[in-house]
Amino acid sequence: MAMGPSSPPPVISPQLPMIPVPQAIEIVLTETARALWYDRQRRTLKAHYHDCNDNKISTSSETLPTHQQLLGRISARDITAPSPGYPDHNSSIMDGYAIKTSDLIIAREMYDRMDHDDKNDTYQLDFVIVGKVYAGDDEDDAHDDVHDYQNNSFTDSNLYHRTAVYVTTGAVVPPSYDAVIPIEDTELISRKGGDDKNDPRRMQIIPSKIKSILQSTKPWTWIRPIGCDISPGSVVLSKGEKIQPVHMALMAQVGIGLDEVHVNRLPRVGVLSTGNELVFTPYNNSRSDRITHPQAQSRGKIPDANRPLLLSQLSIYGNCIPMDLGIATDDDGYENISRRLINVLWPENVDDDDDDDYENGGIDVLITTGGVSMGEKDIMELVFAEGMGGKVHFGRLNMKPGKPTTFITVDKVLGNGHISRKLVFALPGNPVSASVCSELLVRPCLDMLHTGIDAELLSENVVQNAFIEHGVNNARVHEEIKAAITSDIELDPGRPEYRRVALSRMSCNGDGDEHQYKYHASCIGVQRSSRVLSLRGADGLMILPSAGTLACGNIARKGMEFPVLLYSQLSMSSNTCFKDSFHREMWRSSQDENARETVALGVLVVCNSNEEVVDLSSFCTTLVTLFGGDTKVTVVKRVLCKVDKSLEQQLPDIINGPQMDGVNVMIVLVPTNASANEKICSSVSFKAGLEVAHILRPILSKNAPALALRVRSGAASHDPMAALFENIVGTVRDNSSLLVTCTDVGLAGAVNSVKGLIDHLVSYAFE
Ligand SMILES: Nc1nc2c(c(=O)[nH]1)N[C@H]1C(S)=C(S)[C@@H](COP(=O)(O)OP(=O)(O)OC[C@H]3O[C@@H](n4cnc5c(N)ncnc54)[C@H](O)[C@@H]3O)O[C@H]1N2
Numbered sequence: 001m002a003m004g005p006s007s008p009p010p011v012i013s014p015q016l017p018m019i020p021v022p023q024a025i026e027i028v029l030t031e032t033a034r035a036l037w038y039d040r041q042r043r044t045l046k047a048h049y050h051d052c053n054d055n056k057i058s059t060s061s062e063t064l065p066t067h068q069q070l071l072g073r074i075s076a077r078d079i080t081a082p083s084p085g086y087p088d089h090n091s092s093i094m095d096g097y098a099i100k101t102s103d104l105i106i107a108r109e110m111y112d113r114m115d116h117d118d119k120n121d122t123y124q125l126d127f128v129i130v131g132k133v134y135a136g137d138d139e140d141d142a143h144d145d146v147h148d149y150q151n152n153s154f155t156d157s158n159l160y161h162r163t164a165v166y167v168t169t170g171a172v173v174p175p176s177y178d179a180v181i182p183i184e185d186t187e188l189i190s191r192k193g194g195d196d197k198n199d200p201r202r203m204q205i206i207p208s209k210i211k212s213i214l215q216s217t218k219p220w221t222w223i224r225p226i227g228c229d230i231s232p233g234s235v236v237l238s239k240g241e242k243i244q245p246v247h248m249a250l251m252a253q254v255g256i257g258l259d260e261v262h263v264n265r266l267p268r269v270g271v272l273s274t275g276n277e278l279v280f281t282p283y284n285n286s287r288s289d290r291i292t293h294p295q296a297q298s299r300g301k302i303p304d305a306n307r308p309l310l311l312s313q314l315s316i317y318g319n320c321i322p323m324d325l326g327i328a329t330d331d332d333g334y335e336n337i338s339r340r341l342i343n344v345l346w347p348e349n350v351d352d353d354d355d356d357d358y359e360n361g362g363i364d365v366l367i368t369t370g371g372v373s374m375g376e377k378d379i380m381e382l383v384f385a386e387g388m389g390g391k392v393h394f395g396r397l398n399m400k401p402g403k404p405t406t407f408i409t410v411d412k413v414l415g416n417g418h419i420s421r422k423l424v425f426a427l428p429g430n431p432v433s434a435s436v437c438s439e440l441l442v443r444p445c446l447d448m449l450h451t452g453i454d455a456e457l458l459s460e461n462v463v464q465n466a467f468i469e470h471g472v473n474n475a476r477v478h479e480e481i482k483a484a485i486t487s488d489i490e491l492d493p494g495r496p497e498y499r500r501v502a503l504s505r506m507s508c509n510g511d512g513d514e515h516q517y518k519y520h521a522s523c524i525g526v527q528r529s530s531r532v533l534s535l536r537g538a539d540g541l542m543i544l545p546s547a548g549t550l551a552c553g554n555i556a557r558k559g560m561e562f563p564v565l566l567y568s569q570l571s572m573s574s575n576t577c578f579k580d581s582f583h584r585e586m587w588r589s590s591q592d593e594n595a596r597e598t599v600a601l602g603v604l605v606v607c608n609s610n611e612e613v614v615d616l617s618s619f620c621t622t623l624v625t626l627f628g629g630d631t632k633v634t635v636v637k638r639v640l641c642k643v644d645k646s647l648e649q650q651l652p653d654i655i656n657g658p659q660m661d662g663v664n665v666m667i668v669l670v671p672t673n674a675s676a677n678e679k680i681c682s683s684v685s686f687k688a689g690l691e692v693a694h695i696l697r698p699i700l701s702k703n704a705p706a707l708a709l710r711v712r713s714g715a716a717s718h719d720p721m722a723a724l725f726e727n728i729v730g731t732v733r734d735n736s737s738l739l740v741t742c743t744d745v746g747l748a749g750a751v752n753s754v755k756g757l758i759d760h761l762v763s764y765a766f767e
């Protein structure tokens, strides 16, 4: 917040510890789950008191006046198809004739008994057409025609004992008719038109089709029986499922009324901007409004960008009702701001325990921006902690942007002893910081509040801790992918960075013929937290470590892969919920005292004796890049070894000697174009490749041919030339190191095919 004319004395609160973002997410989810627990306790008691069905216990629900409003909402109940399901009649799949398969039994016997010649020339499979049923005609229409025929007409006729009813696709197949013959397999005969009952309309099966019709027509041929698409009792919308267009169709088919669809209520989220410097520019302003706006004339004032930004972000999440709370100025004083906000959380004259007064109820989540860093006017912590009696769970995050993000819960004990809890996010004033932190922290919180915690999976007597743990572990977080950076990035010296990136998808060759995709991430310009343009066109947030945590120092090199949290949606699949996210894993593994050791690489480059210069550092950088940004890899030893007569002695000596002490994984590289870049596969290098394998195989303490095969096929998929070289993999130095040989061509494919395994082997075998 900006300095005012009459500044109060500085309020310097002790600095809160700076915590990692995944830990902050865990805290937010834990406290959100606790809020849901309090809510559940209150509802359980109420249901018990009123002796009512517990269907409303887990979340508060409502019905909505239009189908359109149901889209994207979460169903609060299972909705099942009432009897008879869909379709509600036996329905023809074809335009054609409904017939009785019992009529075909005798016809089939007669046909089988006939001579071959007679069959083709004289056999006639004909039917009297006794009625027509069009799609949409009700069953009675069909009945009448058939009934007429059976009772009044042709009763003395033996000739026309088979009857058929013309039906269109979707029409009701009359009772006692049990198959349909498509129109194209039939033809009309002796048709003189009119309703002359002495000249009945007839159809016959086209002679060339008789055989196949007799063979293939069984009961229900070309008929959808009642309830075959949706059987009665089947669930068309499950409790907890998000309502999609498909549900609209299903509910229409089985006849579910709007008043039967109960959806979870949306949490209400208030957005407040704070700061004397802010000017409100109405969203519907015109150019002349802007020019004449009195506050806009004043130097130092800035437009309030955070409210339109956050309110629209919340609308896009689709999991809450955003509410505009305007601007609070520093001059209002913290007590006044606190009083105002308490009334927004728990409005006066509204019974906090009355579910039906939802319209007038308080907001569930409050988001403020500004006033949380170290300035004299940064009073928001004071507002929430002192003025509102809230509990500050964290006040500094180890991230850029968003460091001063603060999370508070404010609890109120209701008259009946139950707790009503509100969640408060005091986000930094810089618009990009506010936007990024809303995405990372507020969005999963709102998703949990909206979806609820499915307590049905837990026992009825579930205790608070188990309820919360279940909720946190299964909470949905952002979908995660890995993407390679398209240019070098200078890492922040202090904090991990959540960079806004645009993604593109490239196809690349995987193992064998498999086609794979790889994501590339490019940063969106200068990443200053005031620069809103850095959000424009962003597909997600790339998590870059702070400088010094990567083997390559302060620069993340082009091609290195890092995790990206996708903006598009929260993960819908259960296997990427919070407990399984990379993001959480990154924090957990760094927290773990026994976290896996860094993979210490020893790089041995075998070169031709006539090659003067071999750039070892470029090989080492390539290897670190290939192992990936977040795998802990460091090159601890690098040795150049020339192919000459002494190679047979020299190579085992280096591998077993002090030069490779402390190395977990030795990569023996045979460059094919190391110096001159002229021939991809010089004959010397080719020979060297075989020679190296020949020399190294006897010194392996354990040979790993299956891994070698993976290395080879990975290398060959990257560059077919690599298939000419022999790869060996195995343990050396009394099982303390893993040795892998490969060439520089295909190196990327070779490493990619085994890097996960190497990581795994190192953490379990060589610690
Ligand atoms: N001595 C220190 N100063 C700062 C630190 C620090 O650790 N020590 N942290 C910096 C970081 S990081 C951030 S982020 C900002 C956050 O500051 P506040 O949350 O206190 O926000 P303000 O000071 O009120 O505003 C910061 C900046 O953003 C502009 N702003 C505020 N509200 C809006 C709005 N609604 N729309 C558009 N822009 C807004 C405001 O004018 C300021 O320029 O603190 C650093 N300082």
Ligand code: MOO
Residues within 6 Å of the ligand: 399, 400, 401, 402, 403, 404, 428, 430, 433, 529, 530
């Ligand atoms: O953390 Mo602040 O959000 O860098 O600008």
